[in-house]
Amino acid sequence: MEEVYNAGNVEKVYGERPAKPDPATLKVDEDGIKEFVTPDMIIGDIITWYPDAALVLMKCGMHCISCGVSQFESLEQACQVHGLYVDDVAKVVNDFLTQTIGDKEESAQE
Numbered sequence: 001m002e003e004v005y006n007a008g009n010v011e012k013v014y015g016e017r018p019a020k021p022d023p024a025t026l027k028v029d030e031d032g033i034k035e036f037v038t039p040d041m042i043i044g045d046i047i048t049w050y051p052d053a054a055l056v057l058m059k060c061g062m063h064c065i066s067c068g069v070s071q072f073e074s075l076e077q078a079c080q081v082h083g084l085y086v087d088d089v090a091k092v093v094n095d096f097l098t099q100t101i102g103d104k105e106e107s108a109q110e
Contacts, residue, residue, distance in 0.1 A: 020049040036097040039076035039086045046075065046093075056096045060089050
């Protein structure tokens with residue numbers, strides 16, 4: 001997909017926004033951490049689906065989560081801009097989300 005930056009027209013540029021991932025289908029790594037967030041997810045979507053992730057992203061050094069760019073920039077792109085390793089940031093965010101909402105998401109589905 002060609003990268004086009006057009007703030008305010010996200011749906012026109014990227015198509016329809018993706019739906020929040022189903023908790024029952026999330027991958028789990030060897031440490032038992034669920035993959036709520038992946039490098040290709042848009043920052044704005046991450047914050048919409050998991051509002052507490054904003055605090056973790058800010059602690060990782062991403063203080064621009066409320067910036068307009070967050071509405072069309074992926075986690076991977078944001079990490080590149082901020083000089084962060086996307087795998088490390090995703091692991092920290094996913095670990096936090098697994099500890100705080102992991103069980104709640106599963107029981108809400110039942």
